[in-house]
Amino acid sequence: MTHTYDIPVDVYPVGTVYLFTLLLGMVGNSLVIFCIVKHKGMRSITNIFLLSLACADLLLVLICVPVKGIAFFSFTWTMGYVLCKMVHYVQNVSMICSVMTLTMMSVERYIAIRYPLKAKYLCTLVHAKIVIFCTWFLSLFMAIPILFGQQLVEVGYFMKGYLCIKEWSTPEMSKLYELYMFFIMLVIPTCVMIVAYSGIYCEMVSVTARRADMRTGSLSECSTNHNNYKMTKSNKKTAKKISVEDDKTKMQVLKMLAIVVLLFVLCWAPILINNVLVGFEILPVLHYGHTRPVRMAFHLMSYFNSCINPVVYSFLSRNFRESFKHIFRNLCNRSLRPTNGRERSTRRSTVSFTTRSTSFNQNRRHHNKNSEEKLDHSNSSSDNVKVTIVSCSEDA
Secondary structure (H helix, E strand, O other): OOOOOOOOOOEEEEEEHHHHHHHHHHHHHHHHHHEEEEEOHOHHHHHHHHHHHHHHHHHHHHHHHHHHHHHHOOOOOOOHHHHHHHHHHHHHHHHHHHHHHHHHHHHHHHHHOOHHHHHHHOHHHHHHHHHHHHHHHHHHHHHHHHHEEEEEEEEEOOEEEEEEOOOOOOHHHHHHHHHHHHHHHEEEEEHHHHHHHHHHHHHHHHHHHHHHHHHHHHHHHHHHHHHEEEEEEEEHHHHHHEEEEEEEHHHHHHHHHHHHHHHHHHHHHHHHHHHHHHHOOOOOOOOOOHHHHHHHHHHHHEEEEEEEHHHHHHHHHHHHHHHHHHHHHHHHHHHHOOOHHHHHHHHHHHHHHHHHHHHHHHHHHHHHHHHHHHHHHHHHHHHHHHHHHHHHHOOO
């Protein structure tokens, strides 16, 4: 007897999206990490935080995306008890680390713009590295509760299977955990970032207005003395251009960070709200019916956030864009170089032969030069002797 199995309709499109997310997340976050680590000019405080964010996203993409993709297309968990707990633990570590990094970035930008004098000794690379280390340590600690809640449950009577689901000892524990994740992942960080970026925006607007007033006042003062105005006109234009460019750069960085925060909230809010509704038993735990495609989309949105950040950097940050171009240019140049071993050995032998012949010619010229100098010296000495003899004979 032959058995036929119908492949679900959503396997190919969803599988393609999972594969695209995996590849884009791997390549994009690896490029970000390489750019910041390789180029010293990219090691600013903001980019150090972006490096931590890229590491967290890469961790999520490499471990969670493949495993969750396999789990969605199988009716039983086939990867064992350890992976059931560790995959979800790593996912929570990455989530918490990402949102804490974004929150710390907003606080750092707030201090740097609102309190520039304090920022000189507060917002330094050393302090940024300490904050990042503490962020990862707290993320590892704050993700521990999932190790107690994620369970491998055996199901089925005639044909046994396994489900990797959150199963707490009491319903109250389930509700408490989902509220805990909802607040530390979404509510508290979003409130902090909204306050920080709102304060930054207000400060930037007021600074721009003050600079405009100062420029207007300086121009009115210069109009009373036409000669002084002529002398300082070029300097004022240069200062004005520098201040405008500085404001544009700051606004571009803030725009990039605000978009990253907005994308994080939009991508993670649906799955976090879904988990709260499941914890309060408003939605079912199992994926069946209309909940399956919806939850699949929610999970894909959360994973897609881990690969969209490098795209945002490449569009909104000129430094990242130039670094990406430099890397691709080097890769293309390396691919065009000859890879044949004979050509390399021939090139090395030719270079060594040329070097030896050049050194030989230099030694030969040096030897001839010394010989000529000795000959000239001997000739000059003989001439001196002749002159002496002639002079003596004349005296006689």
